[in-house]
Amino acid sequence: MEFSTDQPPEKLKRHTLAILVDNSPGVLARVTTLISGRGFNIDSLSVAETMDPEVSVITLIITGNPRIISQIIKQLRKLINVIRVTDLSGTDYVERQLIMVRVKAESDGARAEITRLCDIFRAKIIDVSLKSYTLEITGGMDKIKAALNLLKSFGVEEQVSTGLTAMARSHPAAPPDGAARGRRLDPKNADG
Amino acid sequence: MTKMNGARILIECWKKEGVEVVFGYPGAATVEIHHALAESSLRFVLTRHEQAAVHAAEGYARSTGRPGVVLVTSGPGATNTITGLAGANMDSVPVLVFTGQVARMLIGNDAFQEVDIVGVSRPVTKHNYLVLSTHDLASTVKEAFYVATSGRPGAVLVDLPKDVIGGTAEFQYPKKISLKAYRPHLTPHPRQVSRAAALLAQAERPLIYAGGGIVSSGASEELVRLSELLNIPVTTTLMGLGGFPGTHPLFLGMLGMHGLYRANMAVQRADLILAAGARFDDRVTGALGRFAPEAAIVHIDVDTTSIHKILDVDVPLVADARQALLAILMALGEAPDYPKKAREKWLSQIEAWNREEPLRYKKDGPLIQPQAVVEEIYRATRGKAVIVTEVGQHQMWAAQHYLYERPRQFISSGGLGVMGFGLPACLGVQVARPEALVIDIAGDGSILMNIQELATVAQEGLPVKVAILNNQALGMVRQWQELFYGGRYAQTILSPSPDFVKLAEAFGIRGFLAEKPAEVEETVRLALAHEGPAVMDFRVDPAALVYPMVPAGKAIDEMMLSPRS
Numbered sequence: 084m085e086f087s088t089d090q091p092p093e094k095l096k097r098h099t100l101a102i103l104v105d106n107s108p109g110v111l112a113r114v115t116t117l118i119s120g121r122g123f124n125i126d127s128l129s130v131a132e133t134m135d136p137e138v139s140v141i142t143l144i145i146t147g148n149p150r151i152i153s154q155i156i157k158q159l160r161k162l163i164n165v166i167r168v169t170d171l172s173g174t175d176y177v178e179r180q181l182i183m184v185r186v187k188a189e190s191d192g193a194r195a196e197i198t199r200l201c202d203i204f205r206a207k208i209i210d211v212s213l214k215s216y217t218l219e220i221t222g223g224m225d226k227i228k229a230a231l232n233l234l235k236s237f238g239v240e241e242q243v244s245t246g247l248t249a250m251a252r253s254h255p256a257a258p259p260d261g262a263a264r265g266r267r268l269d270p271k272n273a274d275g
Numbered sequence: 276m277t278k279m280n281g282a283r284i285l286i287e288c289w290k291k292e293g294v295e296v297v298f299g300y301p302g303a304a305t306v307e308i309h310h311a312l313a314e315s316s317l318r319f320v321l322t323r324h325e326q327a328a329v330h331a332a333e334g335y336a337r338s339t340g341r342p343g344v345v346l347v348t349s350g351p352g353a354t355n356t357i358t359g360l361a362g363a364n365m366d367s368v369p370v371l372v373f374t375g376q377v378a379r380m381l382i383g384n385d386a387f388q389e390v391d392i393v394g395v396s397r398p399v400t401k402h403n404y405l406v407l408s409t410h411d412l413a414s415t416v417k418e419a420f421y422v423a424t425s426g427r428p429g430a431v432l433v434d435l436p437k438d439v440i441g442g443t444a445e446f447q448y449p450k451k452i453s454l455k456a457y458r459p460h461l462t463p464h465p466r467q468v469s470r471a472a473a474l475l476a477q478a479e480r481p482l483i484y485a486g487g488g489i490v491s492s493g494a495s496e497e498l499v500r501l502s503e504l505l506n507i508p509v510t511t512t513l514m515g516l517g518g519f520p521g522t523h524p525l526f527l528g529m530l531g532m533h534g535l536y537r538a539n540m541a542v543q544r545a546d547l548i549l550a551a552g553a554r555f556d557d558r559v560t561g562a563l564g565r566f567a568p569e570a571a572i573v574h575i576d577v578d579t580t581s582i583h584k585i586l587d588v589d590v591p592l593v594a595d596a597r598q599a600l601l602a603i604l605m606a607l608g609e610a611p612d613y614p615k616k617a618r619e620k621w622l623s624q625i626e627a628w629n630r631e632e633p634l635r636y637k638k639d640g641p642l643i644q645p646q647a648v649v650e651e652i653y654r655a656t657r658g659k660a661v662i663v664t665e666v667g668q669h670q671m672w673a674a675q676h677y678l679y680e681r682p683r684q685f686i687s688s689g690g691l692g693v694m695g696f697g698l699p700a701c702l703g704v705q706v707a708r709p710e711a712l713v714i715d716i717a718g719d720g721s722i723l724m725n726i727q728e729l730a731t732v733a734q735e736g737l738p739v740k741v742a743i744l745n746n747q748a749l750g751m752v753r754q755w756q757e758l759f760y761g762g763r764y765a766q767t768i769l770s771p772s773p774d775f776v777k778l779a780e781a782f783g784i785r786g787f788l789a790e791k792p793a794e795v796e797e798t799v800r801l802a803l804a805h806e807g808p809a810v811m812d813f814r815v816d817p818a819a820l821v822y823p824m825v826p827a828g829k830a831i832d833e834m835m836l837s838p839r840s
């Protein structure tokens with residue numbers, strides 16, 4: 084079947100998936116192939132070991148309509164190396180990302196202003212040159228967006244970022260399969 | 276405990292898994308396994324192409340329910356298996372493909388005949404493995420068989436570097452495996468079972484829509500019991516044919532794009548549909564928005580991803596089809612109450628549809644009608660042959676005009692629709708069931724895609740029969756061109772046709788030709804009476820089309836019907 088991507092934009096939603104996997108070779112490729120094979124872009128990705136060295140967690144952000152996301156989650160659950168998939172969106176969770184950004188800091192005014200912003204955003208200045216400051220900012224996506232927005236006016240020279248990683252605040256109950264939805268899903272699917 | 280090399284270990288593992296026959300093709304990367312095989316009690320069937328080896332293993336698996344095993348070499352041997360893997364996986368057939376690979380130190384170096392087959396096959400297998408140590412070989416093989424045969428069965432590939440095969444280790448076959456992440460869900464939820472049972476008992480116009488899951492889970496008997504207990508008619512998908520007896524009075528035939536009129540009409544008027552081991556494929560539903568508009572839907576599927584995938588259902592039952600049906604039967608008890616009058620009315624409505632529009636085709640004229648050939652084969656085999664098909668019009672005629680009494684009696688490539696599947700699959704069925712009469716109903720296009728397998732048939736002395744419905748065209752595509760593209764027959768004419776009789780003879784196989792309607796009966800009789808393999812070339816009416824037909828985008832009751840003469 085076809086997963087059409089031309090859904091009305093208002094239905095698209097960002098989902099943060101926490102995927103517990105066996106720490107075995109190829110498992111990341113299986114997860115990403117499954118998603119890219121359906122024509123979806125992964126917005127952000129991070130992988131790391133958990134407390135149990137045999138188990139890794141993949142935190143993955145993907146945008147799509149609820150039906151497609153639910154299908155992707157089920158397909159992910161079907162992978163032999165996938166232990167658990169949790170859609171954190173809609174649950175209570177914390178997310179963090181680390182970003183490094185080099186901004187122009189030539190005048191005294193700019194330097195003072197950037198230092199003040201660092202205070203507000205609890206960012207760190209991790210490298211200094213005659214013409215620039217390099218900052219390290221951690222936080223959720225919104226905070227990072229806000230900080231970057233303000234820093235833009237100084238002139239951003241370079242910027243790198245880790246993937247977003249996320250954690251539920253308490254153990255969320257797995258969402259029930261097939262929560263009530265409209266009856267017929269996609270009449271467009273029946274073409275030849 | 277004994278030390279042995281990887282090749283021997285592999286064969287010992289196969290024996291532990293009850294493997295009796297391996298299909299394949301050798302090469303440098305696997306030659307040691309072949310030497311070990313030759314000294315073992317296992318049978319090896321040398322097909323003439325690796326794709327055919329996988330189809331043969333599928334035929335073996337589809338006809339027995341036991342996993343089919345394939346051994347091929349690295350590089351081109353491995354890539355040649357991709358179509359087979361994809362088809363087996365889509366149709367939930369347990370097949371294991373073992374591929375040779377270059378030695379570990381060469382992997383990633385673009386070595387001779389090196390292909391990252393684990394990467395290539397990832398999206399078309401249920402799972403796959405690269406074995407990196409001879410010590411891991413036995414446990415990996417054990418896991419591979421478990422994954423291929425459990426839950427929703429599927430295709431699994433195991434890639435074996437040459438030095439892993441050549442290395443030695445202690446052989447110890449694990450008794451049990453437990454996979455952290457993989458636990459197929461087989462037993463149905465009791466609350467959903469009682470909801471399903473209640474709906475089935477209350478419905479006035481119920482219908483069972485059964486798919487390949489009935490066959491693979493061995494649920495045919497339970498299906499018949501349920502249908503008879505509540506007087507519920509049954510329609511099946513292509514993959515479900517034989518899962519319910521074809522001559523049973525409650526059987527409506529196949530549904531969907533080329534479904535029978537009464538079956539499609541019944542779907543559209545039913546007030547309850549029990550989908551059992553079926554997945555609402557687009558070839559079944561037609562225009563989804565108008566599929567079964569009046570029905571509540573109960574859906575049994577062992578694969579969670581199938582449930583709510585295409586449409587939302589009222590009662591989801593994630594379970595093995597047989598276990599789910601057994602649970603529903605238990606919940607219903609011996610003599611459940613149900614609206615008997617309403618059901619009689621419903622069945623007579625279905626009967627009226629059938630009188631109005633039975634399967635029809637033109638019976639007169641100077642040319643052989645392909646449907647008549649299928650019916651003659653049905654008559655001559657008294658409905659007892661195992662029918663294997665290729666893909667195209669002939670496949671649909673074989674599905675419509677032969678009545679399958681038993682599961683695993685009809686073997687066809689459904690989900691992927693692989694032309695060239697039939698002959699090698701037929702060979703695999705015959706290997707599995709030497710006593711059975713096995714017939715490949717073929718098109719003149721499809722048969723040429725794996726015609727080399729006649730050599731395997733000859734070498735193995737397999738008495739398979741091939742019936743080519745030769746319309747000198749890629750008939751199914753041409754049918755679309757005729758009906759929907761104003762008769763633009765671009766690139767679908769296969770003329771002149773090869774002389775299939777001579778072609779068969781070149782392989783040392785008997786060939787028979789029928790050009791007129793009067794010759795059909797005699798040709799079938801002679802070919803069946805002949806002890807060895809035989810090829811029948813029926814020169815059929817190229818204008819014959821498959822009806823009914825639901826055009827793309829239409830609801831399944833908007834069928835194009837056979838023109839009345």
Ligand SMILES: Cc1ncc(C[n+]2csc(CCOP(=O)(O)OP(=O)(O)O)c2C)c(N)n1
Pocket residue numbers: 665666667668669670692693694695717718719720721722744746748749750751752
């Ligand atoms: C490998 C492959 N290639 C192409 C197709 C597309 N296709 C579907 S049916 C068909 C025509 C089959 O022709 P033939 O085997 O002669 O059977 P007929 O329809 O004439 O009975 C084609 C080309 C396919 N299903 N499989």
